[in-house]
Amino acid sequence: MDHLDQVLEAATPLLRRAERVLDAAGAPAEHEIWQELRCVRLLPADAVEAVAxxxxxxxxxxxxxxxxxxxxxxxxxxxLPPPGDWEGEAAEAYDDLRHRVAAHLAGADDSLDERLEATADLADALSDWMTRARDALAATLAEVLLSTEALTLQISPAASPPEHPEPPEPAEIEAAAAVAAHVLRVIAGLYTEAEELMHNSTHLTKPIPV
Incomplete structure (x- = not known):
């Protein structure tokens, strides 16, 4: 269990509260949350679960x-053994094939060993990114839980609606939008890093020439 697992249980109800407020009243038209929603395409609690x-x-x-x-x-x-004392056209054909197989296995840019090493490098980089992403999100959620916006949402009637909930107050709407935007902004930045990693590794999707 890492820091994200530890903070997730406390943060998820807060994010769901923010979502309920925004679902009931919407966010201010010019608020940055709209840009972050377009980038991430998930509500904050679902986006956090994806990183978790x-x-x-x-x-x-x-x-x-x-x-x-x-x-x-x-x-x-x-x-791969050389022809040795073997001579003639058959030996030449074998030696040519031996060199081509050796190049396919190792050494050249499109060889199997280079492709495997590049795949290992990508796996290593993605593992590092995942660790950093989880740590960064854990720190963000800890900040959010200690914010004044979190306090506003925790005492908001709209956050835990009765059978006939009251419309959210402007302060509640602003707090919900601020919390959601902050979390989504961090996640959007993290996924931009991952997209760059994958973009720089598109050559791994191409078949190795035989």
């Missing part, structure tokens, strides 16, 4: 296996 579902350990565990597979490819390429 990230598990960096699973990726970090795959890195050694990927690097081991890359070393195996390099070893297999180095162990």
């Amino acid at each position: 579902a990230l598990r960096p350990g699973a990726l970090s565990e795959a890195v050694p296996e990927l690097r081991s597979a890359a070393r195996s490819c390099a070893g297999a390429a180095a162990d």
Whole structure:
């Protein structure tokens, strides 16, 4: 259990309260929350749950296996036997094939070992990003829980509506929008980082030439 798991239980009800206020009254037309909603495309509580579902350990565990597979490819390429005393067209054809297989296994930019190493690098980077994302969101939620906006929402009648809830007051609406926007802004920034990582690794989606 990390810091995000610890703070999530307290933060989720607050975010749901903010969502209920905004659902009842909407947010101010020019408030930044609208931009953040367009970026993230999730309400704050759901967006937080999406980050909380990230598990960096699973990726970090795959890195050694990927690097081991890359070393195996390099070893297999180095162990391909030359023709030796074998001569003639068949020997030349075999040696040509041996070099092509070796290049496919290791050394070249599009070789299997280079692709496996690049995949390991990506897994390592994504695992690091997930860890940083969880830590950053945990710190953000802790800030939100200690904010004056959180206090406003906790005492808001609209936050815990009775059978016939009263319309939210302007202060409640502003507090809900501020809380939601702050959380979504942090998550949007985190996912921009992840998009850049994936964009820089698009070559991994291309088939290796045979």
